[in-house]
Amino acid sequence: MDKKRWNRVFKLCKQNLVHIQKSVFEGEISDADLFKLEESIEKEIDKTTDSVIIFKSRNERWLDKKT
Numbered sequence: 126m127d128k129k130r131w132n133r134v135f136k137l138c139k140q141n142l143v144h145i146q147k148s149v150f151e152g153e154i155s156d157a158d159l160f161k162l163e164e165s166i167e168k169e170i171d172k173t174t175d176s177v178i179i180f181k182s183r184n185e186r187w188l189d190k191k192t
Contacts, residue, residue, distance in 0.1 A: 126175045
């Protein structure tokens with residue numbers, strides 16, 4: 126992903142989620158906000174070279190983490 130595109134996607138993610146490291150974000154987001162975020166990201170990325178992976182967890186037991 127080129128730097129300008131990466132910056133735009135980074136800012137989109139940071140509006141709704143917590144920045145963890147490099148290109149990793151986490152947080153709780155409503156279905157409506159997730160839909161908007163996905164649409165915004167789709168408009169920014171080049172699908173031939175870029176990738177965005179979204180992990181969802183429906184079970185809170187999988188949200189426990191050690192730091």
